[in-house]
Amino acid sequence: MKKSSLCLLLAGICSVSAQAATQLEELSKELEIMSSIMQTSYKQNRDRKGISVRNLQATYLAGQGVLFRVQTSGSSQYRFSFNGIDHVIPVPPVAPHIEMNGNAIVIENEGQVIEYESIGDELERVRELFVESGEKLSELHSKQRELNWEIREVERRNRDNEFEKRHAEGERRKELEKEAQELQKELAQIRERQREVEKYAQQLEEERRDVANKRAEAAQEQSKKFLAEFEHNTADILCKYGSGLKSLPDGEHITLMLDNYAGGKGRSKNQDRIYVFDYKDVQACVAGKLDTQKLLSKANTYEF
Structure with a gap:
């Protein structure tokens, strides 16, 4: 009896592990598609005389959610x-x-x-x-x-x-x-x-x-204009395509980080500008229960 219970327990653990691995694999594919959509959207809405999104990288933080790291145009030489x-x-x-x-x-x-x-x-x-x-x-x-x-x-x-x-x-x-x-x-x-x-x-x-x-x-002025357009585009993308991250667990977040973008007041280096969206708010926007402005207002935005 004990041996049978142990086998069942091990089988259950293996099943959960397999499901978790499958879920991560699916989420990885969804992230790849979402990244492509975001890059295309940012590129299409780009002001050629202003700041532009140069690169976008995505990753998943277990228990927290997905993170999109966004780099804007140019480094100084x-x-x-x-x-x-x-x-x-x-x-x-x-x-x-x-x-x-x-x-x-x-x-x-x-x-x-x-x-x-x-x-x-x-x-x-x-x-x-x-x-x-x-x-x-x-x-x-x-x-x-x-x-x-x-x-x-x-x-x-x-x-x-x-x-x-x-x-x-x-x-x-x-x-x-x-x-x-x-x-x-x-x-x-x-x-x-x-x-x-x-x-x-x-x-x-x-x-x-x-x-x-x-x-x-x-x-x-270019910075203000870029931020306004970036925030609008981001909310629009999440409201239209956020359901594509269906493997993201409930209760987690979608985070965007503008890498090294904000001026570090009183500091020797710049700061990142970070937007944290609750996944449930993104789902609500996809369902038409929130508009893009409301979604933005509910995001936790800060510089660090």
Whole structure:
């Protein structure tokens, strides 16, 4: 009797294990189909001048639900900074950084990192502007070094003049006094040229900063637009095709993670933007008991 009970127990365990394995296998197939649907939908609704979904990966977390990890367009490779001539002009407030990769522009401003795509000519104009202004700043740096050298040389000659004048008399003293006046005029002219260089360098910095600020504002708008469209598309997909995840156990969730998308305020790195949908809410939307806006409002959305 005991042996028979043990056999039945083992058979039951094996049956449950086989069912669980079959369910996971079915869920894996459903996830593959759902991922393809989502990628196609995001691609069709893509704004070619804005942020786009670059990659989507899906996995299942037992007892929790399915997770879709979404990556948006581009990673940064080229950084354009606003380091000017520190000893020429006062250090300005920290200016935004622009980074570029192919058709993507990434702007970092006060800890916020926003990325969006741009089309050829516009991107090239931005890049040319920063390359050209960087070359001009380098030239100004060299010019400032030359002016500093000229000032030191005139000041040296003036010291020699003053030393000789202390021991000179008559006509020689008058000649040295005249030469001292000419040296002062020469020094004043050099300092005026130096002020012009400083003024131009500051103007150039302001122009670069103005362009970057405008780009940052445009990128903020692109980010808002992308999020609104992404959230709408996501809710629409779940309401239309969420029933395709029929192997997902009741009580679990469908989670989407925008990878490294949100600016990490006060942190050294960005955060993920996460949307957690209860599977029962998705089923209700599929059945027409919820609309897309209601489904979005019931999602747990946060950044981490």
